Amino acid sequence: MAQKKPIDSLFFKRIAMPLGAFGLALLLWIFVVSENEYTMMMDFPIEARNLNVQKAHREEVPQFATVRLKGTGRDLFKSTLLKKYAGFKLVLDLEGISQEYEFILNEYFEKYPQKVVLPSNYNISFVEIVHPNRIQISLDDYKVKTVSVLSNLIVIPTSGHIQVGNIKITPNQIQIAGPKEELALINHVETILDTVSGITIPLQSLMEIESLGRLINYSHDAVMIKLNIQEIGERIIVDIPVNVINIKKNIRVFPSPQTISLTVVGGVQRIAKLNPEDIQIIIDFNSWNRKIQFYEPIVIIPADVLEWRDISPRSLELGVAREVK
Numbered sequence: 001m002a003q004k005k006p007i008d009s010l011f012f013k014r015i016a017m018p019l020g021a022f023g024l025a026l027l028l029w030i031f032v033v034s035e036n037e038y039t040m041m042m043d044f045p046i047e048a049r050n051l052n053v054q055k056a057h058r059e060e061v062p063q064f065a066t067v068r069l070k071g072t073g074r075d076l077f078k079s080t081l082l083k084k085y086a087g088f089k090l091v092l093d094l095e096g097i098s099q100e101y102e103f104i105l106n107e108y109f110e111k112y113p114q115k116v117v118l119p120s121n122y123n124i125s126f127v128e129i130v131h132p133n134r135i136q137i138s139l140d141d142y143k144v145k146t147v148s149v150l151s152n153l154i155v156i157p158t159s160g161h162i163q164v165g166n167i168k169i170t171p172n173q174i175q176i177a178g179p180k181e182e183l184a185l186i187n188h189v190e191t192i193l194d195t196v197s198g199i200t201i202p203l204q205s206l207m208e209i210e211s212l213g214r215l216i217n218y219s220h221d222a223v224m225i226k227l228n229i230q231e232i233g234e235r236i237i238v239d240i241p242v243n244v245i246n247i248k249k250n251i252r253v254f255p256s257p258q259t260i261s262l263t264v265v266g267g268v269q270r271i272a273k274l275n276p277e278d279i280q281i282i283i284d285f286n287s288w289n290r291k292i293q294f295y296e297p298i299v300i301i302p303a304d305v306l307e308w309r310d311i312s313p314r315s316l317e318l319g320v321a322r323e324v325k
Contacts, residue, residue: 040076041068041130044088044116048137050095056142056179060214065090065105066131067116071124079122086122090129091115094137101137105129140179145186148173149209149223152190156197157229164267165304168226174209175219182215191223202228230267232306237264240276242297242316246285253285254319260297261312266305278302283316293317 043064051057067090069076079086092103093115106129109116116126151167169191176186191207204226209218238261244253260281264271280300287295294315301308 036073037070038073038076039068039070039127040080041066042079042083042088043067044090046090046092046135048092048094050093052094052098052139054142055098055139056177057215058138058140058179058181059136061092061137062132062135065129068127068130069124070127071122075123079124086119087117088119089117091117092135092137097137097139099139103135103137105133105135140181142177143180143183144175144177145183146173146175147186148188150188150190151207151225152193152210153207153225153227154193154195155199155227155229156195158198158200160232161200161229162232162267162306164228164230164270170224170226171220172223174223176212176216177219178216182212186212186216189218191225199229200231202226228267230269232265233268233271234263234265235271235274236310237262237274237276237279240279240281242281242283244283244285244318248285250323251285252321252323253288254321255283256317256319257313260316262299262308263310264301264305265307265309270304274302274305279308283318285318288318288320290320 044067046062046065048057048061069079071079079088090105090109092108093112094101109126109129113126118124118126149169149172151169153167155163155167157163174189176183176189189212190210192210194207196203204224206222207225208222209220239259240261241259242255242257244255247253259276262279264274264279279302280298282298282300283295284298294317296315297311299308299311
């Protein structure tokens with residue numbers, strides 16, 4: 001007997017369970033093909049039509065309403081299976097509404113039964129709206145506005161690599177349209193929040209714009225983002241000119257030496273294009289004191305360069321003389 005237990009288990013899984021499921025399906029089929037009438041609740045999409053082109057919804061209209069239907073078991077079951085494709089819907093006619101209007105749904109559809117859309121080949125009928133029992137329509141003037149698109153992408157390059165420059169967005173501005181009051185509060189839109197990590201090469205990809213709700217429409221639902229990823233390297237830049245600022249009238253200043261050198265660290269392609277004039281070496285004359293001989297300069301490098309180091313010389317001497325009138 002012990003040797004037959006696996007066979008019994010296999011028989012139960014492959015034969016007994018499918019037979020049980022078939023029996024249950026058969027009972028359901030008998031219910032479905034029956035001609036008895038039943039009632040059933042179903043969610044119908046709401047379609048608001050004939051909105052004045054100069055108006056926009058101030059508040060969102062509910063997307064669905066729960067409807068009670070009556071019909072045979074067969075037709076109700078068929079409706080449940082095919083409701084996405086059958087075209088069931090409730091229509092609200094907004095023609096003539098300028099600002100506010102409240103639809104009391106059961107009264108409205110009793111007066112306009114043709115606004116309950118039921119396919120003719122389904123032997124079912126509308127009974128009532130279960131929820132919501134009323135819908136408030138609130139309208140505002142329709143406006144169009146141009147706003148900037150900001151990136152919400154977090155970029156984490158792999159070790160030894162760096163992002164060079166800012167993320168480029170195309171287009172960097174889009175048009176948004178909707179109710180005037182809502183648009184007055186919107187100064188920009190953003191791409192969806194996303195993270196790219198472990199990246200080693202430049203990236204170009206389409207990114208969706210974060211939705212601000214069904215009341216606001218976009219001229220573009222997505223933008224192209226482009227970012228430059230480069231391997232980190234270093235390069236010595238020589239003959240960088242020294243600039244003395246805030247020099248007083250009738251005063252001449254001579255830095256010594258007049259140029260310096262330093263090492264920059266950043267994306268290899270970026271620093272390869274770097275010129276000495278792209279780096280600022282600054283001494284502020286306001287810090288000059290006749291008793292102090294040497295001054296450490298301020299170094300300003302482009303924002304897309306990672307860092308600088310090993311400046312030579314570290315300190316500079318200032319020669320100061322009055323101009324001869």
